Amino acid sequence: MPDGRVQVGVFLTHQQPAGRDPVEALAEQLSLVRAARDGGLDSVFAGQHHLPESFSHIQPLPWLARLAADAGDMRIGTGIHLLALHNPVDTAENFASLDAVCGGRSVFGVGLGYREVEYAAFGIPPGQKVRRFEENLRIVREMWSGEPVYADNDWCRLDGVRSTTRPAGRPPVWMAANSDAAVKRAARLADTWMINPHATTATIRRQLDLFRAERAGAGREPARELPLMREIYCAPTRERAVELARPYLAGKYKVYSDWGQDRVMPVKESFDRDFVELAEDRFVVGSPEDCLAALLPWRELGVDHFVLRTDWAGMPVGDALASVELLAREVAPVLRPAPAGPTPEKKDTSWTSASSSPSPTTAG
Numbered sequence: 001m002p003d004g005r006v007q008v009g010v011f012l013t014h015q016q017p018a019g020r021d022p023v024e025a026l027a028e029q030l031s032l033v034r035a036a037r038d039g040g041l042d043s044v045f046a047g048q049h050h051l052p053e054s055f056s057h058i059q060p061l062p063w064l065a066r067l068a069a070d071a072g073d074m075r076i077g078t079g080i081h082l083l084a085l086h087n088p089v090d091t092a093e094n095f096a097s098l099d100a101v102c103g104g105r106s107v108f109g110v111g112l113g114y115r116e117v118e119y120a121a122f123g124i125p126p127g128q129k130v131r132r133f134e135e136n137l138r139i140v141r142e143m144w145s146g147e148p149v150y151a152d153n154d155w156c157r158l159d160g161v162r163s164t165t166r167p168a169g170r171p172p173v174w175m176a177a178n179s180d181a182a183v184k185r186a187a188r189l190a191d192t193w194m195i196n197p198h199a200t201t202a203t204i205r206r207q208l209d210l211f212r213a214e215r216a217g218a219g220r221e222p223a224r225e226l227p228l229m230r231e232i233y234c235a236p237t238r239e240r241a242v243e244l245a246r247p248y249l250a251g252k253y254k255v256y257s258d259w260g261q262d263r264v265m266p267v268k269e270s271f272d273r274d275f276v277e278l279a280e281d282r283f284v285v286g287s288p289e290d291c292l293a294a295l296l297p298w299r300e301l302g303v304d305h306f307v308l309r310t311d312w313a314g315m316p317v318g319d320a321l322a323s324v325e326l327l328a329r330e331v332a333p334v335l336r337p338a339p340a341g342p343t344p345e346k347k348d349t350s351w352t353s354a355s356s357s358p359s360p361t362t363a364g
Contacts, residue, residue: 039328
């Protein structure tokens with residue numbers, strides 16, 4: 001943790017129903033940024049997709065650069081940049097520039113991606129994506145160092161170049177991973193694993209053991225941060241939270257299923273299922289007390305940066321704002337400090353609260 005405390009941020013994908021007025025949508029998303037800032041939250045993240053047929057989706061670099069003007073002292077990051085698809089020189093210079101724009105507070109979140117249409121659009125055979133990803137990460141890091149960089153690839157040739165476009169600070173590399181092999185890759189190559197919001201608690205607990213063992217086996221120190229993404233909606237009552245979140249959260253995962261996101265999950269977990277079953281052990285939907293009962297136990301597994309997505313395509317901005325403000329006011333302050341005593345007593349967390357917790361005593 002950069003300042004020794006647990007951090008709590010928001011993930012603003014900026015996905016909108018196709019055909020939505022982009023200027024109106026941008027204004028609404030910026031209102032969420034300001035609410036997170038004014039509520040004292042610590043970070044804001046945005047993701048990347050190309051050709052998202054089900055949504056309109058602003059690209060993260062212009063979006064993050066714009067929201068940096070309203071983000072105050074919040075950290076700003078990608079969750080994730082599809083590194084294998086892009087030229088590493090362009091990536092290194094653009095993200096170094098973003099780090100300067102946000103005063104050295106950026107996080108370079110990267111991942112492999114899973115959509116075949118994206119790789120086809122960039123002319124990259126699927127069999128090359130891992131090699132390309134790892135090589136691009138090497139080049140980006142070396143360019144940021146200011147030392148001579150060499151590369152002789154089909155997509156990038158460098159003969160001892162030195163980049164003068166360097167980040168203001170040292171952006172940590174957070175690597176998203178779903179499969180066991182990708183988790184091990186994150187352990188070897190990244191500063192930390194950016195834990196995805198899709199997997200069940202049991203899967204994440206098992207993969208954390210893999211991550212730590214692989215990191216130790218590679219002679220690397222324990223990760224200094226452990227970020228966890230979760231789908232969450234907070235309202236005064238559990239019933240109201242479910243009522244407001246369910247249509248849009250269910251719609252998001254229907255699109256994930258259509259895109260094949262679940263095909264890269266361990267044990268081939270399927271998203272093509274009833275919302276009640278899908279929500280079990282994944283989503284956090286309920287009152288502030290429900291949310292804390294679900295999130296606090298993650299700290300026992302070492303999580304020290306919660307990245308919370310509480311806004312999905314089509315959700316009225318007023319509903320998203322209400323959740324951000326309640327999370328900032330009643331949930332984040334309890335998550336941050338070291339607990340002085342036992343965690344709050346867990347209430348019944350049946351599917352209606354869609355609780356996602358590593359505690360075996362908390363039902364899905």
